[in-house]
Amino acid sequence: MNNNAGKGIRRVLIATGVTLSVLLLLTPLLLIFIAAFSAGIGGVIQNLSDADMLHAIGLTLLVAGITVPINLVFGTLIAWCVTRFTFPGRHLLLTLIDIPFAVSPVVAGLLYLLLYGSNGPFAHWLDAADMQLMFAWPGLVLVTIFVSCPFVVKELVPLMSTLGTEQEEAAVLLGASGWQVFWQITLPNIRWALLYGVILTNARAVGEFGAVSVVSGTIRGQTNTLPLHIELLQQDYNATGAFIAAALLTLMAIATLVVKAVLQSELHKTNT
């Protein structure tokens, strides 16, 4: 192949790549912000200061704020368990972890509803304790934990398998306790993957629609997360409000990416 033809192909490929990213990624993003500001700054302020909108933002942060730490600990434990020990059922456990990815979020929501709803096996006990899980914020947290739980595990398992156990074994031989091994050997090795897992978990927790829509009951000002609020505003003929909420979600996603990039460069600095 001569050089010119190679250049031509390269240009075509680059052009295709750029066009597709602009069409598929950048334009929709820009349109969201343009539509959000279509009613001017006043419209944005008015929609943002709406009590239901503020509550939806708070609730979304609350759900993510509980989900992320739980899945961080849970994911690390599982990954540690399956990569550092061999036991019967290890592969089964790894497959089980994949279930939240395999089933549709709507199905996940329905499963929780069947289990903890009025007709479920725990209904009587929950009723007696006057505990309301479904159609209240604890239900939103439960399903969000479910749908976002594989992210940390999925990031850690391949890495921890390739790292092997040599360093940790050496530490144990030199007299380190279990905690010391984890904090001083394992954690520094996996922090990257862990961070990435947390970011993915957070993104999913903030944006989840299907599962929470099933267990929410969409009570405005009580169980309405930001993604659900977008749908409601749309149905109210308040397209501007819907786009403002969508723009907020987008901003949260962009903020997550920025945090990731900043941490990445910080870690690089400390490593070199």
Add this chain to the structure above:
Amino acid sequence: MRKLILATALVVSTLAHVPAHAKEILNSSYDISRELFAEINPLFVAHWQAKTGETLTINQSHGGSSRQAQAIIQGLRADVVTFNQSTDIDILHQRGKLLPENWRERLANNSSPYYSTMAFLVRKGNPKNIQDWADLTNEGVTLVFPNPKTSGNARYTYLGAYGAAKQRLADDAAARSWMVEFLKRVVVFDTGGRGATTSFIDRELGDVLITFESEVNNIIKQYPDLALERVVPKTNILAEFPVAWVDRNVARNGTETQAKAYLEFLYSEQAQRVLASYFYRVYDKTVVNDTAAQFPETQLFTVEDQFGSWDAVNTTHFGNNAELDKLLAEGRR
């Protein structure tokens, strides 16, 4: 760590937000009634405060009314339901025994404080000169309404058209063949009412959109530039908007008196005036007289009169391979 602190702070603030003894009522309603209840609720809160000195909070949940009923059966603790289909309240009795079978008899007018009927939305100047159901099958007229299988709104349209045809035409065979022609004119069957509105307004499909009279007026108000017009046919179907308190939930929440008072308030002149301003037809004599001009006269028949019970209609007309499917199949032949 920062997230953890944030989370704890939020949990505390959320929990602290609910005052321990303030009574709350949850009204589970159909999806397009938000503005309506956003206006009525403060009136009732003020009324209740003046009458008893108690401060109430009224929360709203909106969605398709069948879906709302499902959620209540699964455990959503709604104190009252304000639906647009009585079958969805019947289900609360049949599936969950959440309220008694005779809930209709507990409040006036079949427990329906307001009602509506079907109307046609036509384009500026009514170019196809649509005046009544019969005109819908004129040469070149196309229609938009949602799928009667998925939308309560469209079930009323289907039954309204069918009932009017039965009254207008000599025999059932003639009414049937008119229905075949009528259904053939539908350009798109959206799943819900708002979807059909989008098809008619944004995609500019069809000459006539058929939906509730209240919604037709609402759309005209939303799009003043289009100068759309409303036509109310002379013979028409009664669409009730039934309400009920959910006995099991009000017992658990200790809100029985408040829930009943809230629903009774919907019959008051004050609330009926708000309802009429959203183009729902009401019963209060004074309000009816004051707003007579905005509601054209029409002869209303009920589903029960023309077709028997809703249960029967759901199987004989909307079941698989029932009347609706047959009419559609004949139209394709």
